[in-house]
Amino acid sequence: MVFGFGKKRGPSAADQLASGKWKCASCDEWHGWPFDLAAYAPDPWPHEKAYEQNSDLRLEGDFLSEDFCVLSGKHFMVRAILPVPVIGVSGDFAFGCWSTLSETNFDKYIEGFDAGEYADAPHWTGWLMNRIADFVPGPEPLGVIVQPQPGRQRLLLWVQDEGHPLAIAQSEGITAERMLEVFAHYGHAPA
Numbered sequence: 001m002v003f004g005f006g007k008k009r010g011p012s013a014a015d016q017l018a019s020g021k022w023k024c025a026s027c028d029e030w031h032g033w034p035f036d037l038a039a040y041a042p043d044p045w046p047h048e049k050a051y052e053q054n055s056d057l058r059l060e061g062d063f064l065s066e067d068f069c070v071l072s073g074k075h076f077m078v079r080a081i082l083p084v085p086v087i088g089v090s091g092d093f094a095f096g097c098w099s100t101l102s103e104t105n106f107d108k109y110i111e112g113f114d115a116g117e118y119a120d121a122p123h124w125t126g127w128l129m130n131r132i133a134d135f136v137p138g139p140e141p142l143g144v145i146v147q148p149q150p151g152r153q154r155l156l157l158w159v160q161d162e163g164h165p166l167a168i169a170q171s172e173g174i175t176a177e178r179m180l181e182v183f184a185h186y187g188h189a190p191a
């Protein structure tokens with residue numbers, strides 16, 4: 001039984017997460033907290049997973065770097081962070097994932113990228129480009145607020161539809177047990 005923490009004596013799931021003493025069943029390593037997961041590329045990325053340099057950004061054809069993605073010279077995507085608090089554990093879980101931006105906002109993001117300065121603290125909108133465990137299991141488009149951060153920190157994503165399970169997770173937090181289920185979904189189940 002993988003998720004039996006609540007029924008066993010010993011440390012709770014929250015304790016395990018917070019203590020950094022969480023032995024992974026699949027990679028045979030000890031994981032700590034925060035333990036963040038990241039999608040290498042937007043799910044529709046059709047090529048092998050290899051980054052070019054940000055400075056080599058091309059707005060035509062297909063391009064992928066650590067922070068930017070362009071598909072067919074028409075679709076513009078950025079690497080962002082989708083935070084989810086875990087109840088009883090300090091420090092949010094952060095899922096590294098990708099969102100679309102309009103070409104106008106993509107240009108603005110690139111303009112401010114090196115300085116990490118975005119006038120008027122904009123709230124852009126986009127579409128989430130990665131499935132996230134069973135929060136976003138299918139390809140249905142999910143609208144997000146895309147919020148640039150100062151000082152070269154990654155953009156933050158907030159699910160727009162307040163009734164969506166992932167939006168509720170972002171506003172109310174998830175339990176440590178649920179967090180471990182998400183890690184298990186990605187092959188990092190506690191041993």
Ligand SMILES: [Zn+2]
Pocket residue numbers: 024025026027028029031187188189
């Ligand atoms: Zn692992």
